[in-house]
Amino acid sequence: MSLLEFCRWLQYSGPLHAMRDSPIFFPIVATIHLMGLALIGGSVLVVDLRMLGWALPGQSVASLAQDAERWLLRGLGVMITTGILLFMCFATKYYYLTFFWVKMGALVAVIIFTWSVRRRVAMAGEADVRPITRKLVALVSIVLWTTVAVGGRYIGFP
């Protein structure tokens, strides 16, 4: 079965097809998807802004990162779940959209980056990491997340 055929199956005979036929399904799922965006945005920014030195300077990066991680995971859970449901509504259309694959690539990249490099840099002791390193990591994080988000908007354009 090719990828396109899998998308076709997902969209037209996959699970929840009857539910997705309801006209309110997509709007509700899309709305919850946006709430996940806020959760991810806030939990990512608290740490990245701190690493850039632009917010909460009095707090240690490590403790902020520790607190925020729980909410980042929840936000990701919401966005990935709703994202899969949204994808199932338009699977074959997204298959052909370059920006969909760009978004997926950036999402995989940012997840890997966040839980390897960024985590290590954030949790490191104040004396063990240079401010410039923290700033670069925060920048990469923001650029990757922005790519995911912009890709998402491009998909959203009918």
Place this chain on the structure above:
Amino acid sequence: MRMTVKLLGVIAALGLLLAAVPAVAHHSFAAAFDENHPINLQGTVTKVELVNPHAWIWLDVKGQDGTVTNWGIEGGPPTNLLRNGITKTSLPIGTEIKLFGYQAKSGEPKGVGVFVEYLDGRKVFMGGSAPGADGNPTPKSN
């Protein structure tokens, strides 16, 4: 006391909020199209709205019994239509065109458009949410 005032204020405001919602709600189109109801229209253009986020093409279609129905067909945003070759001047009022799309679930004379077909056979895709509107092969539905 302060808490009560605050609470009353919140209730009053919520009341105002709900007042903005009309008492009668009835279902209509917008994005709720039926993939099992493809439509093949032929008619004359009465209005072209090349607006964001969705363009609309309106055409008068004469039924078998002679009655004329004005259909509204939704497409993608102007950026998609312009890229595919539909401009404000390429569909002047009165042009006879064919249009393929899917009808609204509500049964109204509205739908999402897949492509516009000029009488000379030229097809232009409407780039909206309809399957195939992006010009790619339409998947077979169950």
Place this chain on the structure above:
Amino acid sequence: MNLFRFFDWLGNTSWSVELHESRYVFLLVLMIHVLTISVFVGTAVMIDLRLMGKTLTSVPVSQVVTRLMPWTEAGFVVMVVTGALLFYAAPVNRYENVFFRFKMGALVLAAVNVWLFRRNVYRWVGDWDSDPVPPRLVRIVGAVSLILLALIITAGRMMAYQDYWFGNS
């Protein structure tokens, strides 16, 4: 002062028409508006969660408020500017959109909530600044804020479906 007539006139000004029919500008403004949710609502959510004692509990409330709110405010400015432009693209359509009215109502309530908080509750922050879980009234303010923000996002997204819920527009 007939609002409908004013908005009708506004919608016929050349810039409004140009924006409404634009190839890229409208979509760019819309994209910025939606993505800025991550900054405006994102930071507001973190502040509200702190007020509810659900995150950053080792950070004094006053620190969370004074250090994060500037970003919430900056995000808010972007939302209002882009929002005004989106309104201006089709004033009558927005004015008549039920979800838009609901959204504006919720936004006003959210602002009132913030104002009341700063004026009456936050003044005593010294009493509970370091508490991981603030007093009940503070937690309520946080919860109300979160609910209103959720309603604002919902109403905004649902604006596209006005026709489905409320008939022709």
